Amino acid sequence: MASLADLRTFAKYHLKRRVFDHPARETELGLVELPFEGDEFARSLASLDDRYELSVPARLEYGGRTHAMHRIASRSPAVGEARRTLLVLGGVHGNERAGILAVPEILAHCAEPSVRLVVVAPVNPVGAAELSRYNADGFDINRDFVRFETEEARLVRRVVEEEKPDFVVSLHEGPQDRTFMFLNRYVDAGLAHRLAAALERGGTTLAAEDYFGRRLAPPGLAPMSRSMWLITALWAATLRMKATGMWCDERGVPEITLESSWRLDDREARVRAHVDLVTALVDELARS
Numbered sequence: 001m002a003s004l005a006d007l008r009t010f011a012k013y014h015l016k017r018r019v020f021d022h023p024a025r026e027t028e029l030g031l032v033e034l035p036f037e038g039d040e041f042a043r044s045l046a047s048l049d050d051r052y053e054l055s056v057p058a059r060l061e062y063g064g065r066t067h068a069m070h071r072i073a074s075r076s077p078a079v080g081e082a083r084r085t086l087l088v089l090g091g092v093h094g095n096e097r098a099g100i101l102a103v104p105e106i107l108a109h110c111a112e113p114s115v116r117l118v119v120v121a122p123v124n125p126v127g128a129a130e131l132s133r134y135n136a137d138g139f140d141i142n143r144d145f146v147r148f149e150t151e152e153a154r155l156v157r158r159v160v161e162e163e164k165p166d167f168v169v170s171l172h173e174g175p176q177d178r179t180f181m182f183l184n185r186y187v188d189a190g191l192a193h194r195l196a197a198a199l200e201r202g203g204t205t206l207a208a209e210d211y212f213g214r215r216l217a218p219p220g221l222a223p224m225s226r227s228m229w230l231i232t233a234l235w236a237a238t239l240r241m242k243a244t245g246m247w248c249d250e251r252g253v254p255e256i257t258l259e260s261s262w263r264l265d266d267r268e269a270r271v272r273a274h275v276d277l278v279t280a281l282v283d284e285l286a287r288s
């Protein structure tokens with residue numbers, strides 16, 4: 001049974017696209033901060049320049065500083081030449097830093113000649129610097145895939161149009177105490193089971209409940225049920241808000257939103273879930 005506090009939290013995250021007018025620091029619901037520094041992140045990408053094409057498609061100003069959105073793409077195979085293209089979004093919510101910190105390791109690990117890997121991170125660089133879910137203007141980018149009022153969501157749309165990914169993974173964290181994934185309707189059930197098994201083999205503990213308290217059976221997997229799809233479609237139609245999972249669903253593209261636990265003190269464990277998921281998915285795409 002949801003408490004009034006839970007309902008208020010739900011309303012805060014789902015009924016408004018813009019809760020603040022600035023990148024409010026967001027540490028409620030037990031978030032343990034993982035350190036993130038934009039320049040250091042850029043340096044860690046620079047060392048991968050021999051295998052990946054690096055660019056900064058947007059620089060966003062906030063607080064007297066410039067915050068870079070990075071786009072990283074396999075040099076080989078090039079766009080249009082890959083058998084499969086995987087797009088990874090890191091840090092759509094800037095305070096969920098494990099999914100950003102995992103990016104250099106993901107890039108270092110993934111080397112499948114038939115799979116083109118494209119990463120945009122941080123999708124919300126101002127939020128990443130400010131430990132905020134929101135961008136410089138206080139918008140939740142992951143509610144903006146109907147109106148595209150934020151530069152960040154428009155950039156993701158442009159990358160999807162240019163790359164035409166076969167699969168999208170968005171790396172998030174949440175207040176539940178274990179890891180799970182939201183799956184849109186195009187994620188194959190067998191594939192999802194194998195990916196969950198790969199996470200477990202890597203030492204990730206899968207959640208038996210998502211952050212709404214719904215039971216996950218098997219643990220770790222939250223497929224989009226028919227009722228959830230209807231609620232999400234209604235939410236999009238009435239409040240004109242949509243997250244990347246539903247936006248990809250509408251385009252017939254499978255999307256996984258990974259949610260590690262932001263309550264864990266263990267940086268390595270939080271980051272590992274993101275690395276293991278993308279690595280396992282690249283292997284799967286190479287074999288499919």
Ligand SMILES: [Zn+2]
Nearest residue numbers: 093096172173
């Ligand atoms: Zn998130």
